[in-house]
Amino acid sequence: MLVQPGQAEPGRAAQVLSDNQALVEKASRQTIEPVIAALAASEDPMAQAVLEAWSDKRLGQRKADGSFVLLAPDAAGYALTDIATGESLGTAPKSEIDELKPNSGVRGLIGAALVQFQLMDADPAKRRAALDALARDGNASHLAPLRAAIAAEKDPEIKAAKERLERLLTLRFDADPQARIAAIDSFGADLGLDLRGALNPLVATKQVAVTEVPEGANVARTLRPGKDLPREAAYDLLVTAGLAPARLTISDQRASLLAHVDNGKIAGIPLAEMDNQATRDAAYTALETAGLAPSAATEDEVTAALAAHKFLDTYAEPDAAVTDAARAALKRIDRKVGLMQFADLALDALSLASIYFLAAIGLAITFGVMRVINMAHGEFIMMGAYTGYVVQQYISNYTVSILVALPLAFAVTFAAGVAMERLVIRHLYHRPLETLLATFGISIALQQLAKNIFGTQARPLTSPAWLDGALTFNDVVSISYIRIAIFVLGLIFLGLFLFIMKKTRLGLEVRAVTQNPKMAASMGINPDRINMLTFGLGSGIAGIAGVAIGLFAKVTSELGSDYIVQSFMTVVVGGVGNIWGALAGATLIGFLQKGIEFFNPSNTLAAQTYMIVFIIIFIQFRPRGIIALKGRAAGD
Template identity: 60%
Template sequence: MQHVLRIAITLAVSLFLTPAAQAQGVSLQDILQDHAEQIADPSRRTVGETLDALVSTGHPELPDFLTRWQNREAYQRDSDGLFVYVEDEDADPVVLLDISTGEAIGTAVSREVTQLRPNGGVRRVIGGALVQFQLAAEEPSTRLAALDAIADDPDESFLPLVEARLGVEEDPTILARLEVVLPGLVIAFAQDEQTRIDAIRTLDGNVSLDARATLNRLLSTRRYVAETLPDDANIATILEPGSSALSREDAYDMLVQAELAPPLISRAQQRDILAANVIDGRVGGIPVATLNTEAARDTAYAALVEADRALPIPAAAEIDAALSAHTFFDAYAEASQPVTTAARLTLDGIETRVGIYRFFDLSLDGISLASIYFLAAIGLAITFGVMGVINMAHGEFIMIGAYTGYVVQTLISDYTLSIAIALPLAFLVTFALGVLMERSVIRWLYHRPLETLLATFGISIALQQIIRQIFGTQARPFTPPDWLAGAVTINDVVSISSIRIAIFILGAIFFVMLWLILNRTRLGLEVRAVTQNPSMAASMGINPDRINMLTFGLGSGIAGVAGVAIGLFAQVTPDMGSNYIVQSFMTVVVGGVGNIFGTLIGAGMIGSLQKAIEWLNPTNTLAAQTYMILFVILFIQFRPRGMIALRGRAAGD
C-alpha cells in the first residue's frame, strides 16, 4: 500500500515534470537504463521504489512499457542490456522492436535475449501504478477498466485519484461507475465514522450489483458462542438453540469446537472404541459375546470411561445445561454499529426497489414471450376460427419460415437486408404451401375434425422428413444483425434483448395489419361473414371455398413470418415447430378462436403465467409446461369459448 501511495504522489508531481523531461529530449530507453538492474530482476520489496522513479519522469511512453512489462512482453538484449519488444515471440530468431518507435532494430536468437518475467506480487504493484495512467486515458474503456481494477482490489491510495476523476469525468457510464467505486473506497478507508455513513447514504436507491456488494460486505457476519455477550462486539442477532436459525445439534457442535463442552459420541464411534479396547475377548471386563444389545454396549463403554480409556458421553441434561449456560450470536465484521445500521437501512431500501424492478423485468419477459406466442398463434387462430380446422401442421409452417430465412441469409451476406427479404418471402412461400394444402387435402375434410386432425398431423411429419432430407438434422445458423445482437439494459436488474423488442414490434405491426384487413377491407368483411354464418354468406354471393382458401393461406403465411422471427433466437431445426404448436393451441383456446383481440389476450395470459411459473420454479422448466396445460384444462371448464367468444359459427353449424 505504501508503494502504491508513493506512486500516486509521484504521479501528481510528474504532471509538472513531464514538459521538462520532454524538453530535454530524454528517451524512455535512457530512463529505463538508469534502473536496468531493478527492472531486469525486480522483487516485491524493491519494485515500489523503482516505479516511483519511473513514474516521476512522467514520460508519455511509460504506460505502454509498464503494460508490456506486467504482461511479460518486454525483453532485454543480453549483449548491451537494451530493452526491446519482439514481433513474434515464438519465432527463432525473433525480430527486435524499438520500445519507442516500434521499428525493427535487428534480430536475435532466443539465447541472446532475456524475457522479463515479473512474479505475481511484482505484477500487482505494476498494475497499481498503471491504474494512475488508465484513469486519465482518453479511451473510455480504459478508464472503465481502471475502475474495475480498483473495485476488485481497493487501496487507500486510489481514493484521491477517484475523487479527482469524479470532478472531471463526463462519460455517463463511467460517472455511474465512479459513483459506486468512490463510496466503496470511502467506506473502506475513511477514518471518520460520519464520513463513512454519508458515503453509505449516497448509495441509497442504487440497484447496481457493485452497490449491493459494497453494503453486503459491511453487513457480513460471523457466528460466535460465549458465556456472556462481549461489550465490544457489534451484535447482529442473538440466536436461540433449537430455532430455525440455529439447531440444537449445530449449537452443541459450536460448543465442542470452542472446547466449551465434551464431544458427543455416536453409536458408530462407540462401537469403534469398544472394538479398539478388546483384551482377551473382553471389553471393560465384559465378554464380547454378550455385547449384542445397546444396553450391554453402554455398560461396557461406561467401564472404559471409569478406567479413563474413553471420553464420557454427555447426557441430555448435560447438553441442555451447556446450551443454557452459553450465548450464541452473530456479530458484524464491521465494528461500528452506526455504520452497520446505516448500511442495513440503505440496503433494505435498495432491496425493495430491486424487488419492484424484478417484477418489472419479469413483466417484460412475459410480454416478450407473449409476443412470440401471438405471432405463432395468430395464423392458427384465423384458420381455426374461420374454418374450424385443427391444423397440426401449423408448427411446420413456422419451421419452413425459419428455413426460408436461413436460405436467404446464405445467399445474401448483409444480415439486415437478408431479414428484410426473408420476411415477405417466407410469407409468400408458406402462403403458397397453405393454399396448396387447403386445396389438396383440407377442402375434402371440412366438418370431419378427427380426419382433419389426423391428416394434418401426417402432413406435419412428412414436412419434417422432407426438411431433414434437404437440410439434414443439424441446427442451421440464422444470425441476427449486430443491431439486434445486444440488449437494452436499464440497470443491473432490468434488461431485455433487442431481438425480443423487435419481435414485440413485429407482433404489434401484424396485430394492426390484421385488424385493418378484417375490419376495413372487403376480404375482411367476407371473412367475418363466413365466420359468423357461412350458409347466409354463400346466399349473399360470397364464395366460402375461396374465402377458406385465402384464409388458410393467410394463416399459413403469418406462421412463416413468425418462423423468421423465432429463428433469430431459437435453433433452426426440422422439429422446431413442435416446440410452439402446443403453446399456439393453448393461446387460441384461452383467447377465443377467430378473434385477434382474443388471441392477443390469450398470448398475454399464457406468456405471463409461464414466466411466473418459471420464476417460482427456475430449476424445472418442464414443470411450467405441465402447469400451463393444467391451467388451460381448468380455464376451459369455466370459459369453454375463451376470453372473447366467437359468435355465429355455432349457429351456422
C-alpha cells in the first residue's frame, strides 16, 4: 500500500516499509521509486529519519520477525530504534540484523526525496545543500515543496536562491506552458550558466524519419537528403525507425547471387547480362520477392525509400511556444555574452598593457634621455623578482614581505644600474652598436649569475592572501586581483614619474638634458650626473616591475627575457623617451596582442608573430612612434 499525501499519522513510515517489504529488501532504482515517494509523502515525523538512515546504510531488518529498525553502532552490535514510535528497542548483535545497503542509484532517489525535508531544515547549511542537490537533479515533483519552502524562508540570500531555482524548475517542468514562458521571460538576458543549462534542452533537436509529419509535432526544420543530410545518414534513420530494411552491401549481394545460379541464370536472368549494377539489383530483388534472399535494400530501393519519407529536425520539447521563448532568450543571452566577452577581452588587454608599461617605463627613461639600447633591462626585472623571493625567505608574512620587497628591489636594481652606467655605459656614449653588444653580454652574464645563485628551477614569489582570486562581475567577465594590483601600481608610477619630471629639480634637469644637453651643461647642469641618475632610476623601476611580475609569473633567470622584446616594442611604438608614449605603446601592444589571440587562441606564438609584423608595418608609416619626442632624441 502506497500512502497518499495528507494521511499524516505516526507509524505510517513503518507501515509503508512493511507493506513493500519485498521491494525494500531487493531495492533497485527501477522498482523502489514509488516506495521512496510514499515515504516522503507520508507526513510521518519519522519519515525523514528513515530516509536518512536508509541512505546512510543505517536501516536494518531483524531476522527474527522481519521488522525494520534504525541502527546505530554499539559495543553489543547495534542499538535499535523503533521506526513507528522512535523509541529505543535495546541492542542486538550484528548476527541478528540484516543491514540494508542501497546502491548508488537508490541513494540518488532517496537524496532527491529528502530535499523537501532539507528545504525546511533549521540549519541554513542543510537548506543550501538541498538547493544544490535540486540544481543538479531537480524534477517536476520538487516544484511543490520548493514553492512551499520559499514562503517560510527567512534568510534573504537563501530565499533569493530558492526563488531563482523555482523559476529554473518552472521553465523546465511546469505543466502550464504559459507559466514556463513567463519564467523564461523573467530572466531577461541573465548570463547565469544555470539558466543556459536549463534553456539548452528546450531547444535541443533530434533527426527523425517519418512517413507523414505527426500532428502537433514541434518541427525545427525539414531536412533534404543529399543536401541538409547525407543520403547514408538519412537512410540509417529509416532503418533505425523500422521504415526500411538494411542497405544491401555489394559483398552480400554477390554471395546471394552466386548461391542461386541455375543453368547459367540467376532468377531467370542470364549471367552474361550481369555486367552492370542495375541488372544485378533486379536479380537480387527477384530473389528477395521469391523469399530466396534476405530482405535488403538495393540502391534503387534506397532512392525510392528516401523519396517516400520525410526527414525532420524536431525539438525534444513538444510545445512550440516554449521553444520560441527559449530561442529568443538564448539569442538575448548570446548578444549579451558577446558584449561581455568583449569587455572581458578589454580587461585582459588592459591588464597586459599595465604589465608591459611597468616593464617598459624604465627603458623608456634611459632610451629617451641617454639613447642607450640596454639589452640587460630584462635582467633588472629578473633581479627585482629574485629580490622579492629572497625577502620572503626571511619575512613569512606575505603582505609585509611585498611591502619590504618593493623599495628594496628598487634600491638593489638602482645600485646595479648606477654601477653598470659608471663602469660600462658611460664609456660607450654615442656608440650604439658597441653599447648594444656590451649590454647583451651583461645580460647573459647576469642570467648565468642568477643560475649559479638560485639554480635553474623556478622560485616561488607568493602573493598575499588578499590578492588571491578574482574580481568577478558575472559568469563571463572577471579579472584577477593581482592584475588589478599591477594596474594600480602602473598608475602610481605614472603619477610618481609625472611628479618627479614636473615638480622636482631632478625632473627639470632631466628635461633640460633631454631637450638640449649642451645648453643644459652651459647652465650649470652636469649631464654626466643626470645620465647616471636617469639610468639608475630606470633600472630601479624595472626592479619594482620584477616584483609585480613575479607574483604571477615563474621567477627564473630567463624571466627578463620574456619581457625585453615587448618592452622595446612598447618604447619604439609609443615614442622613445616619452612617458605618455610608453603608456600609449603599452596600450596598443596589449590590446593588439589580446585581439590577435582572441581570433587565434590556440597559437600564442603566431599571435606574437602577427603582432611583430604589424609593428614593423606601423613604424614604416610612423617611425617616431605614436607620440614623437622633441629635442635631442627627435633630432638624432
